[in-house]
Amino acid sequence: MHDIRADFPILARDAHASPLVYLDNAATTQKPVAVIEAVNDYYRRYNANVHRAAHALAEEATEAMEMARAKVAAFIDAASTREIIFTRGTTESINLVAACFGIKSGSRILISEMEHHSNIVPWQMLAERTGAQLDAIRVTTTGDLDLEDFRTKLDERTALVAIAHVSNALGTLNDIGSVIADTHAVGAKVLIDGAQAVLHLPVSVKALDCDFYAFSAHKMFGPTGIGVLYGKERLLEAMPPWQGGGEMIERVTLEGTTYNRLPYKFEAGTPHIAGIIGLGAAIDYLSALPRDLLVDREEKLVHLAVNRLKQMPGLRMVGEPRQRISIVSFVPLDAHPHDVGMLLDQQGIAVRTGHHCAMPLMERMCVPGTVRASFSLYNSADDVDRLLTGVEKALSFV
Amino acid sequence: MDLDDIRDSFAFFDDWEDKYRFVIDLGKSLPHLEEALRTEDNLVRGCQSQVWLVSATVGDRLHLRIDSDAHIVRGLISIVLAAYQDRTPEDILAFDMEELFSDLDLLTHLSPTRGNGLRAMVSRIRETARAAA
Numbered sequence: 001m002h003d004i005r006a007d008f009p010i011l012a013r014d015a016h017a018s019p020l021v022y023l024d025n026a027a028t029t030q031k032p033v034a035v036i037e038a039v040n041d042y043y044r045r046y047n048a049n050v051h052r053a054a055h056a057l058a059e060e061a062t063e064a065m066e067m068a069r070a071k072v073a074a075f076i077d078a079a080s081t082r083e084i085i086f087t088r089g090t091t092e093s094i095n096l097v098a099a100c101f102g103i104k105s106g107s108r109i110l111i112s113e114m115e116h117h118s119n120i121v122p123w124q125m126l127a128e129r130t131g132a133q134l135d136a137i138r139v140t141t142t143g144d145l146d147l148e149d150f151r152t153k154l155d156e157r158t159a160l161v162a163i164a165h166v167s168n169a170l171g172t173l174n175d176i177g178s179v180i181a182d183t184h185a186v187g188a189k190v191l192i193d194g195a196q197a198v199l200h201l202p203v204s205v206k207a208l209d210c211d212f213y214a215f216s217a218h219k220m221f222g223p224t225g226i227g228v229l230y231g232k233e234r235l236l237e238a239m240p241p242w243q244g245g246g247e248m249i250e251r252v253t254l255e256g257t258t259y260n261r262l263p264y265k266f267e268a269g270t271p272h273i274a275g276i277i278g279l280g281a282a283i284d285y286l287s288a289l290p291r292d293l294l295v296d297r298e299e300k301l302v303h304l305a306v307n308r309l310k311q312m313p314g315l316r317m318v319g320e321p322r323q324r325i326s327i328v329s330f331v332p333l334d335a336h337p338h339d340v341g342m343l344l345d346q347q348g349i350a351v352r353t354g355h356h357c358a359m360p361l362m363e364r365m366c367v368p369g370t371v372r373a374s375f376s377l378y379n380s381a382d383d384v385d386r387l388l389t390g391v392e393k394a395l396s397f398v
Numbered sequence: 399m400d401l402d403d404i405r406d407s408f409a410f411f412d413d414w415e416d417k418y419r420f421v422i423d424l425g426k427s428l429p430h431l432e433e434a435l436r437t438e439d440n441l442v443r444g445c446q447s448q449v450w451l452v453s454a455t456v457g458d459r460l461h462l463r464i465d466s467d468a469h470i471v472r473g474l475i476s477i478v479l480a481a482y483q484d485r486t487p488e489d490i491l492a493f494d495m496e497e498l499f500s501d502l503d504l505l506t507h508l509s510p511t512r513g514n515g516l517r518a519m520v521s522r523i524r525e526t527a528r529a530a531a
């Protein structure tokens with residue numbers, strides 16, 4: 001199989017005088033040369049503002065940006081590029097929906113106990129503003145969505161259900177297919193937070209039939225500062241614009257403004273052109289890989305890590321979900337997760353410790369935080385070995 | 399253990415393992431703060447680990463009781479205490495904690511990006527000293 005590690009220059013570096021083992025991929029993934037070069041090339045060869053000027057550079061930049069939009073649409077199997085809104089990332093995508101999706105006082109919004117703060121706080125703010133009611137679906141002790149609790153809470157008043165495709169703290173792969181079907185049955189809409197899913201699973205918004213899908217480029221080998229909101233065209237059409245400014249208008253007089261068509265209606269101001277082009281390059285890169293094989297290998301590595309960690313004395317797994325993607329969380333029994341994180345760092349192993357922006361979930365699982373190792377397509381069996389010996393060593397200190 | 403002992407010990411370490419084992423051992427000899435004092439008011443929030451700090455003026459000196467939920471942070475607290483414990487506010491304000499941590503090659507732990515609460519704790523002690531000076 002093609003050695004994809006060689007495509008990611010940063011993986012060759014050392015950290016604290018040891019070869020780097022990068023297992024913080026849920027926070028952000030590293031970037032392949034193809035993405036770095038695409039961004040570089042844009043600034044070197046055809047930097048210009050898009051959609052406005054009638055000159056060669058502007059045309060090239062506009063074309064590259066709109067090609068990237070088409071790549072995103074194909075990547076998630078959207079019906080049209082009008083359904084692809086560029087945002088700063090998952091967080092902004094969710095905030096956009098929270099700002100523009102009409103919610104009436106007395107309506108209900110359902111999230112879950114395992115959500116990232118980005119899929120909690122915008123809804124709390126919306127509930128506060130509109131008088132809507134916000135409720136959270138329970139998570140079981142294994143870290144799975146309690147679908148029974150979901151069905152109890154889902155009622156005719158429910159306007160929107162917003163849940164993660166994959167939990168960023170535990171790695172739980174949620175059964176969003178049945179959540180979407182049940183939600184539609186009561187006439188409500190569904191937003192899926194796909195930040196941790198898009199790299200590891202083939203996603204078809206058409207097959208899922210979700211109403212909104214949000215994700216970030218930087219978690220799928222693309223640049224930071226750029227993300228996507230997918231929305232069904234007729235829902236986006238019905239929503240008012242969010243921010244006002246250039247790009248999002250058709251015609252402005254001082255008496256009033258007519259708004260631009262989709263997707264531009266939701267893209268006020270000069271977009272993050274370099275980021276969009278980088279995202280397009282990330283999709284090209286991914287599409288050229290034997291992705292199935294790599295995902296399969298990643299899955300095997302995660303399960304190897306889980307099985308070996310389970311056998312290690314001195315620690316406890318947090319979350320044993322029915323289906324797990326790319327992430328493993330645990331706590332040391334006689335130390336703080338932070339101790340383990342610092343001692344792994346000294347060995348050149350990058351993991352994340354803490355609450356992973358999911359404080360309600362940490363409370364639900366009765367832990368102050370966890371040590372989280374998150375894998376990507378470029379991780380190797382050697383990384384698992386280094387993690388395991390690293391954890392063993394860390395535990396020997398305390 | 400006083401500051402000179404700590405500096406002397408650090409001079410002998412030639413790898414990170416010896417150093418961190420020493421720091422963790424230092425932390426083990428730090429007395430725990432009783433549960434009743436681990437209050438919201440006494441909490442110095444770090445986003446990773448938490449630190450509780452109680453201070454009292456005894457005569458013209460500041461007496462500090464500090465605890466954390468992480469071993470390494472407790473060790474680092476012991477080092478901070480070696481410099482600050484039962485000193486006058488003037489001595490505390492005159493002491494350069496950054497320099498000490500830099501000499502011990504532990505400066506990253508005082509950095510604002512670490513989120514271990516240590517930096518916020520040092521600031522709070524200095525504020526207390528300033529108020530008492």
Ligand SMILES: Cc1ncc(COP(=O)(O)O)c(C=O)c1O
Nearest residue numbers: 089090091116118168193195216
């Ligand atoms: C599940 C989930 N949702 C939302 C986010 C927020 O993504 P971003 O910070 O890129 O907006 C993250 C990233 O940590 C995440 O893992």
